[in-house]
Amino acid sequence: MIQFINVTKIYGELRALDNISFSIASGEMVFLVGPSGAGKSTILRLLYREEKPTSGQVFVSNVDVSRLPNGQTPILRRRMGIIFQDFKLLPNKTSFENIAYPLFAIGMDNAEIKRRVHGALKVVSLSNKANDFPKNLSGGEQQRVGTARAIVQGPSLIIADEPTGNLDPNTSMEIFQLLEKINQKGTTVLIATHNQQMVDQMKKRVITMSNGKITSDIKSGSYHAV
Numbered sequence: 001m002i003q004f005i006n007v008t009k010i011y012g013e014l015r016a017l018d019n020i021s022f023s024i025a026s027g028e029m030v031f032l033v034g035p036s037g038a039g040k041s042t043i044l045r046l047l048y049r050e051e052k053p054t055s056g057q058v059f060v061s062n063v064d065v066s067r068l069p070n071g072q073t074p075i076l077r078r079r080m081g082i083i084f085q086d087f088k089l090l091p092n093k094t095s096f097e098n099i100a101y102p103l104f105a106i107g108m109d110n111a112e113i114k115r116r117v118h119g120a121l122k123v124v125s126l127s128n129k130a131n132d133f134p135k136n137l138s139g140g141e142q143q144r145v146g147t148a149r150a151i152v153q154g155p156s157l158i159i160a161d162e163p164t165g166n167l168d169p170n171t172s173m174e175i176f177q178l179l180e181k182i183n184q185k186g187t188t189v190l191i192a193t194h195n196q197q198m199v200d201q202m203k204k205r206v207i208t209m210s211n212g213k214i215t216s217d218i219k220s221g222s223y224h225a226v
């Protein structure tokens with residue numbers, strides 16, 4: 001599903017990623033951990049093609065996204081769902097409209113949009129908040145809307161960058177469990193997080209980074225402070 005081959009990313013003088021190689025198989029749920037500045041977000045930005053590597057290759061489903069023409073980026077992103085720390089919901093749109101937004105953007109017909117959005121709302125247990133605006137939702141509920149928007153196109157890969165960074169511990173656990181449920185239905189999930197306690201509880205594969213390098217990669221691991 002994901003393969004990094006000798007990937008280096010340099011910003012000015014700084015090696016944000018230093019000759020990184022790893023792969024993630026289809027169906028895995030993986031945590032990417034490490035201190036602030038380790039390079040976690042850079043890995044994710046290379047995956048959704050927000051950035052290109054300075055050298056090396058980044059494969060998503062056998063496509064080298066580092067060589068993908070700009071015009072193909074939207075097609076790549078349709079096959080992945082992205083979840084952000086700050087939710088990135090449109091404030092003047094309801095939950096339903098926020099989740100429907102990517103479907104409108106690709107010109108899907110209204111009946112199909114309705115069916116898909118209600119399906120996604122059900123997965124995140126927010127059917128009763130379909131018509132609420134973000135400002136009337138709790139942080140956890142907003143992130144569940146963000147998660148519904150990420151899954152609504154049926155992506156094969158979910159990428160989450162500090163999805164619980166703005167949430168309290170109980171709410172964070174709910175979000176991780178929701179992502180685990182989505183993973184159990186077959187979607188590959190990659191989560192960058194600082195949340196040591198949660199990662200320890202989840203017992204999934206943990207890739208630890210420090211200074212642009214991978215320092216450990218453990219199958220059913222826990223967070224290793226470095």
Ligand SMILES: Nc1ncnc2c1ncn2[C@@H]1O[C@H](COP(=O)(O)OP(=O)(O)O)[C@@H](O)[C@H]1O
Binds near residue numbers: 011037039040042043
């Ligand atoms: N656009 C950028 N320009 C310059 N430096 C950047 C940029 N993005 C990230 N960096 C630097 O790259 C390093 C890795 O950043 P990042 O991947 O965001 O780390 P993390 O997500 O693990 O906190 C940091 O030192 C950061 O300051």
Ligand SMILES: [Mg+2]
Binds near residue numbers: 042
């Ligand atoms: Mg980050």
